[in-house]
Amino acid sequence: MIWGEIVRALAGLPSGAKINGAFDLLSRIMSPEGMQRFRGFLRDHPGIPEVQKRKAMLAFLDKYALEDEVDEEVDIAGWSDDYIDLLTDMYDADVERIVNMPNVTFIAP
Numbered sequence: 808m809i810w811g812e813i814v815r816a817l818a819g820l821p822s823g824a825k826i827n828g829a830f831d832l833l834s835r836i837m838s839p840e841g842m843q844r845f846r847g848f849l850r851d852h853p854g855i856p857e858v859q860k861r862k863a864m865l866a867f868l869d870k871y872a873l874e875d876e877v878d879e880e881v882d883i884a885g886w887s888d889d890y891i892d893l894l895t896d897m898y899d900a901d902v903e904r905i906v907n908m909p910n911v912t913f914i915a916p
Contacts, residue, residue, distance in 0.1 A: 808833065808864045809914045812857050816912065822857055833864060841871020 811829030815822065834842050845867045849855065868877070881891055906913045
């Protein structure tokens with residue numbers, strides 16, 4: 808969901824500049840009907856801010872996601888649900904520290 812924004816930031820392009828392939832991953836995890844509707848939404852809302860575009864992607868994924876492509880089962884020998892929860896909490900704390908670092912632009916879905 809943030810690929811296009813990352814490419815624009817790295818290339819010094821203005822927000823909203825069209826990027827070829829910006830929705831390649833999205834099209835692999837969303838049904839063709841969902842992608843068609845999402846692209847229609849973008850045509851109907853030119854210049855939509857990136858934050859709103861990501862919210863729209865999530866909304867379309869909620870309805871049109873290809874379940875086999877988005878469900879990820881974590882099954883690692885020795886990793887309990889409690890351990891995975893601990894790792895998740897540690898990750899969230901790390902992200903919070905990164906977000907608050909000076910001179911860092913954090914792009915979140």
